[in-house]
Amino acid sequence: LLGAGVYLDYVNNDARLVIENIKEADELGGLMASHVKVVGVLHDDNGRINGVKAKDLLTDEEFEIKAKMVINTTGPWVTKTLGLDDKNGEGEVIRPTKGVHLVVDSSRLRVPQPTYFDSGIGDGRMIFVVPRENKTYFGTTDTDYTGDYKHPRVEQADVDYLLKAINNRYPEADITINDIEASWAGLRPLLSGNGSSDYNGGGSNTGKVSDESFENLIKTAVAYSKDEASRGEVEKSISSLKTASAEKTLSPSQVSRGSSLKVGDDGLITLSGGKITDYRKMAAGAMELIRKLFKELFNKDVREVDSKKLQVSGGHFDPTNVDETMKFYQKIAMDKGMPAADAADLANRFGSNTSRVISYADDVEAAPGLTLADTLSLHYSVNEEMTLNLVDFLLRRTNYVLFHKDELMMKKDAFVDEMARIMEWNEEEKVAAAKQLDETIAESSLAYLK
Ligand SMILES: Cc1cc2nc3c(=O)[nH]c(=O)nc-3n(C[C@H](O)[C@H](O)[C@H](O)COP(=O)(O)OP(=O)(O)OC[C@H]3O[C@@H](n4cnc5c(N)ncnc54)[C@H](O)[C@@H]3O)c2cc1C
Structure with missing residues (x-):
């Protein structure tokens, strides 16, 4: 052994990062909607985008949302969403x-x-x-x-x-x-036609061109030297070489992890590509553009928020003192009679919102078959995290389906009962929710391949 390297990265709970951002946006005055899909776009008389047509996926009800500015951040769906807008012009092509x-x-x-x-x-x-x-x-x-x-x-x-x-x-x-x-x-949501490597490897983009276009270039160059081809024809061969290098020879791991921010002909903004790691940087760039457009188009000043300092929901504490803060919130939960492990789990999941979660104990007791921590998490999550079904809670708000399958199999029915009680589901709705959960667990555990 001649040497070694240390690769620095971090582990992140992506679903919780998203929900805590959404909760913070709600705190700051935004209006949030879950399980609502954009099905069309609206334009004013001048052809400028001024809202979207949306559909509530739980009731199938369709309605309009009016807005001065519309931004498309639908990740892998960016190209499909642009397809709803016939006045946008040339769009972004995603290669998922x-x-x-x-x-x-x-x-x-x-x-x-x-x-x-x-x-x-x-x-x-x-x-x-x-x-x-x-x-x-x-x-x-x-x-x-x-x-x-x-x-x-x-x-x-x-x-x-x-x-x-x-x-x-x-x-x-x-x-x-x-x-x-x-x-x-x-x-x-990778951007097509853009080469680079990333942590997944795939090597650097060596600029290799396909054999076909290489031979075509040489043939045209030889013809040019004999006055049998024009300069324009040589230039065309060179520019089609570039296309071959960017598109055809890239393996999926070589397609760019970079991001793109564009304004379409009708004013629809599209922010696409990128990575979780870059999300604040991407958002800050988009907000800078939106502030500029508000000034130019509507003479409106929009307050700038420093994304570097903005703490998301649950993260309102001194970031240099995480361990002590977690111990503090764990103790608050233990004071309500929770075992140390459950209390630590709550503190880690909810951070500075832990006291709010615990406050539900004033009205709620541990549900049959569930711990007090499970019960309070579920009540908090339905009331304050837009949890609308059991998969929302057990897959996206907590990690039960992915990292606690054994425990989940024992508590599954108890979760169905308590959720049905909170949501006032009738028997049919309860059976449908239990079925959706069973299908999710079966799929995640690869039952169809075993
Ligand atoms: C296996 C894997 C590993 C990864 N590892 C890393 C990593 O280590 N580090 C890193 O930084 N990044 C990583 N990434 C990349 C990262 O996850 C993505 O870049 C990021 O999640 C993209 O976020 P997004 O908001 O653009 O898209 P998404 O998270 O896909 O969100 C798009 C949203 O738009 C919604 N939507 C779509 N159409 C509509 C519509 N018509 N109406 C309303 N809503 C709609 C969708 O429901 C979805 O919620 C990884 C990705 C994968 C798949």
Whole structure:
């Protein structure tokens, strides 16, 4: 061994990051809507965008939302959303790729800390193995995706690829599909026609061109030297070379993780591409543009918020003193009679909102089959986090489906009963909610491949 390197990254709960941003925006005066889909765009008499047509996916009711400024931030759906707007002009082209993660019990694959290595498959990609909440998860894959955007699924080929990479590095673990307790698949909103590499590897964009266009260029250049081709024809061969280098020769892992901000012909703003890591930077750029447009178009001054200093909901404390703050909130929960582990879990999930969550104990007792922490989380989440169904709560507001499947199987019916009580569901609605949850668990645990 001649040396070693340390790769610095961080672990992030993406669903909680999104909901805490939404809650902060609500606190600051925004109007939030969940399970509402944009189905059309509205224009004024001059053809400028002035709102959207929206549909409530729970009731199928359609309604209009009027706005001076409309921004399209629909990630992988950006191109589809632009397709709703016939006055936008040339749009952004997204090339979505699918990424998969698989979860096993930590007893099957124990790593002391997040670990990052070459896939060993000769594709130049890297794989992460991450310990989390008594489980270990690993991934990811990076493959072009053209299927149903709403429902990317883990396929056998994804499992084969990841198990091959893992068992290559940890042969003694000998992980099989039966060890996989949970999984998830997501789509990356990558910008097409833009090359770069990132943490997933894939090598740098070497600028390689296809054999076909290389030969075409040489042929045209030779013809030019004999006065048999014009300068314009040579230039055309050179510019089509560029296209070949940017589009056709890129593997999914080489497509840019960069972002793009554009204003269409009718004023629709589109912010696309990027990564979670860049979200504040992307948002700050978009807000700068929006402030400029408000001034130019409506002579309106919009207050600037410093994104670097803005704390999201649950994060209103001294960021240099996280450990002490978590202990403080854990103690508040323990004072209500919660075991230390449940109290620590609440403090970690809700941060400075923990006292608000705990305040529900004034009116609510532990529901049959659930802990007090579960019950208070559920009540808080329905009332203050727009939880509308059990999948919202058990997959996106908490990690039950992904990292506590064993515990969830014991508490599932109790969650259905308590949610039905809070939402005043009738028997039919309750059965439908339980079915939706069962299907989510079955899919996440790859029942269809086992
Ligand atoms: C496997 C995987 C690993 C990744 N790893 C990392 C990483 O390590 N670090 C990192 O920084 N980034 C990572 N990313 C990238 C990151 O997750 C994405 O870049 C980021 O989530 C994109 O956010 P977004 O808001 O643009 O899109 P999304 O999160 O996809 O949000 C788009 C939203 O628009 C909604 N929408 C679509 N159409 C409509 C409509 N008509 N009306 C209303 N709403 C609509 C969708 O429901 C969705 O909620 C990873 C992605 C994947 C898939």
